[in-house]
Amino acid sequence: MARPRILVVGAGFAGVECVRRLERRLSPGEADITLVTPFSYQLYLPLLPQVASGVLTPQSIAVSLRRSRKHRTRIIPGGAIGVDPAAKVCVIRKITDELVDEPYDIIVLAPGSVTRTFDIPGLIDHARGMKTLAEAAYVRDHVIAQLDLADASHDQEERASRLQFVVVGGGYAGTETAACLQRLTSHAVRRYPRLDARQIKWHLIDIAPKLMPELGDRLGLVALEILRRRGIEVSLGVSVAEASADKVTFTDGRVLPCRTLIWTAGVVASPLIATLDAETVRGRLAVRADMSLPGADGVFALGDAGAVPDLVKGGDAVCPPTAQHAMRQGRKVADNVIASLRDQPLQPYEHQDLGLVVDLGGRDAVSKPLGVELRGLPAQAVARGYHWSALRTNVAKARVLTNWVLNAVAGDDYVRTGFLARNPATLRDFEHTDAYLSAEQVRAHTAALRASGT
Structure with a gap:
């Protein structure tokens, strides 16, 4: 009997946490795990401003997937551009521009967001x-x-x-x-x-x-x-x-x-979400508290892609699309994927807010850990301590810490690399927002696959 196929779309906070949990808690023969991502790293988004200002090198916040995983997950280098829940097929555009069709039994949608x-x-x-x-x-x-x-x-x-x-x-x-x-x-x-x-x-x-x-x-x-x-x-x-x-x-x-x-x-959910032709809340898939999508067998959505009900606030509130929520949702959705494979009940996602940190550079910062308001150096220590601890590999932690120390001692540099100097560098170019199929195109594509017997 073929093993169940789990497809995780996106290597952001939610997707990586989900894959890590699946690898730890599933036995090697229990399921096949595949991750779709155009890059072989997890980008630590909160530190991007420090890359832009030169405090950190780009490599410092690009956390290698090959270093942090247990070598059980198959990684497809590309981006998901369409999903047909009825056919249980995900259409993927590889980094070579080749289109491939990836069948799945369970899909976890964590493709992140694009600039609004x-x-x-x-x-x-x-x-x-x-x-x-x-x-x-x-x-x-x-x-x-x-x-x-x-x-x-x-x-x-x-x-x-x-x-x-x-x-x-x-x-x-x-x-x-x-x-x-x-x-x-x-x-x-x-x-x-x-x-x-x-x-x-x-x-x-x-x-x-x-x-x-x-x-x-x-x-x-x-x-x-x-x-x-x-x-x-x-x-x-x-x-x-x-x-x-x-x-x-x-x-x-x-x-x-x-x-x-x-x-x-601001940001909006990835254009991939529109290809499912399902109910949305402000562009995010309207999922249950256990992050499963109603009316679509084996589909879970979280992070920027899923409007996960906020059970702490109640009412119509949904969890904000923050890194803090995405990481916790990734772990919880992995548990629910495993539960569905083992015919066990799914559990809802609930959270406790850890607070907020804002690094304004140098000694300037404001933070609110667990409701405690901080400013100045104490806030800076909390902000950088939180970000440093959230990095998933020791190599990434060492690089970031070294860069912080070097910048504090030696100051800034003003070197232009020039490797993007001739690119138009528009939002569309960098975020590839025009690469996705429409819901009708996805259904037509999968229908042609079935007709051809592939």
Whole structure:
């Protein structure tokens, strides 16, 4: 009798935790485990701003899957672009662009998210994201290039536009990105004899009325004061009305000469979710508390892909798509997959919030572990201690710790690698949002497979 086939889509926090748990708790002959991911690493997303600012090297937060797994899981290098729950087939585009069809008995959907965009003129062509390792590396090169070009220019208008930076999004990603990059550019002035620190201007804008509301009013105001004290202009209740190559227009009518627009205004579930043609909640699959999808046999969804009911808050609340939840959901869904294989009852996901940490670079941070409000060095120690402990391999921990120590002792460097200099580097290019099939295309594809007998 053939062994059950478990297919896990995505190597983010949820997918990796699920695979690790399955490998530990399933006997070698109990099931076949396959993981679909375009990269052979788990990206530790919360530290991307530190890669963009050069505090950490890209390799530091790319945690090797080959090093952390037990060599039982088969890894398909590619991305899932469609799922047919009726046929129990997942369509995968390999990194060679070859399409393959992967049958499954149980599928765990943890494909993560993509940057949320709006129908704003020029946004797709001129904004840069901060969701992938390539985007962080590109943003770093781009920001340093603006300093280089401004220092070399005799044109005051060009210099002004190159030294003005806009970050959209007052959540964790946007706030930490603006803080870390502002710190980089403020330190860089000492290395550029023709630049003045007063010429470099950073703007952080968000349509929301508060900065990082999850922190609470008091800590949110502390974070706001830290940013403004460092010279970052924070504008709330404002967004982008239009973007071009050398200027950004805000919804309040301001027009800024600007060559750098970093877009971190939220995320949406992977386009893969739409291919299932199932009920969604704000773009995420409407799953039960045990993370199974109603009406679809053997389908589980979690993390950014699943609107998992928040049993602690009750009502219609769903768990926020954070790394903290994704890791715990990954372990719980693995237990439920095993339970379904062994004809045991599935268990609901419940959580206890561990708190929040925000690293603003240097000695600046705000944290709220288990409801305790911290700021300054104690908050920084908690933030970095949490991130360091969450890294899954000792090699990754050693690299991150070494980079932190080196940066603290030697300071920043301002080297451009240049390997992405000629790429258009749009959101679509880096996140491959146009690679997915529609639900109708997936069904037609699998129907053709059945008709051909393959």
